[in-house]
Amino acid sequence: MNDTATLSMREQTANRLQDVKCQIDKSAEIGGRDPADVRLIAVSKAQPDERLEAALAAGIRCFGENRVQEAQQHWAQRRSDYPDLDLHLIGPLQTNKVKVAVQLFDAIHTVDRPKLAARLTDAFSASGRQLPCYIEVNIGEEGQKAGVLPADVDEFIESCRRTYALPIVGLMCIPPFDAPPAPFFALLRTIAERNGLDRLSMGMSADFQVAVELGATDVRVGTAIFGPRQPR
Numbered sequence: 105m106n107d108t109a110t111l112s113m114r115e116q117t118a119n120r121l122q123d124v125k126c127q128i129d130k131s132a133e134i135g136g137r138d139p140a141d142v143r144l145i146a147v148s149k150a151q152p153d154e155r156l157e158a159a160l161a162a163g164i165r166c167f168g169e170n171r172v173q174e175a176q177q178h179w180a181q182r183r184s185d186y187p188d189l190d191l192h193l194i195g196p197l198q199t200n201k202v203k204v205a206v207q208l209f210d211a212i213h214t215v216d217r218p219k220l221a222a223r224l225t226d227a228f229s230a231s232g233r234q235l236p237c238y239i240e241v242n243i244g245e246e247g248q249k250a251g252v253l254p255a256d257v258d259e260f261i262e263s264c265r266r267t268y269a270l271p272i273v274g275l276m277c278i279p280p281f282d283a284p285p286a287p288f289f290a291l292l293r294t295i296a297e298r299n300g301l302d303r304l305s306m307g308m309s310a311d312f313q314v315a316v317e318l319g320a321t322d323v324r325v326g327t328a329i330f331g332p333r334q335p336r
């Protein structure tokens with residue numbers, strides 16, 4: 105890629121980032137919230153190296169990935185150049201990848217079953233690292249989707265705290281694709297509040313504004329910052 109094309113990709117990324125931040129500010133204002141309470145996680149899955157570089161050049165340090173192996177390819181080396189990277193796992197975590205994930209990431213958004221909770225506890229004590237954990241809620245009760253059902257989540261949070269002593273900081277959800285997201289975001293917030301949890305990981309490119317209005321503390325935004333993903 106020549107210098108002109110590289111520059112324009114950087115400008116494009118910086119512009120998109122500015123746009124997203126501006127919308128977060130507006131939505132926070134509508135929701136009566138401080139925009140500083142909203143963490144923007146740039147979802148870099150399935151993006152080429154030059155876009156990752158453009159995002160870093162634009163000052164982004166907080167990234168989300170949904171696959172452990174791809175996250176390693178994207179970030180393991182770059183860690184040494186950018187010690188302030190903040191990496192969030194937002195995709196499903198298989199128990200055989202827990203050890204690697206705990207080394208690489210700074211937060212896990214997808215705790216959704218007892219076996220995974222138990223493995224995380226083991227990996228935390230073995231590594232001396234304690235990562236903030238979010239419980240993923242299958243907020244629309246969809247058959248094929250990951251996450252704990254709303255009816256089961258209070259009990260699961262309790263067992264994560266008591267049995268597994270995990271540092272649970274909040275809840276995460278991906279609402280149904282084909283319905284207005286607001287009621288699902290509101291429900292996630294209600295569940296978090298009654299369980300004394302402060303953080304809400306909700307909102308993607310299509311709906312982060314609504315999520316911020318309704319209390320999101322972590323929005324996971326991919327294509328609105330990076331542009332379309334590459335086919336895997």
Ligand SMILES: *Cc1c(COP(=O)(O)O)cnc(C)c1O
Binds near residue numbers: 170278310
């Ligand atoms: C891919 C992904 C996102 C980002 O999606 P965009 O629509 O590109 O913003 C957010 N959250 C999760 C869990 C994802 O897998």
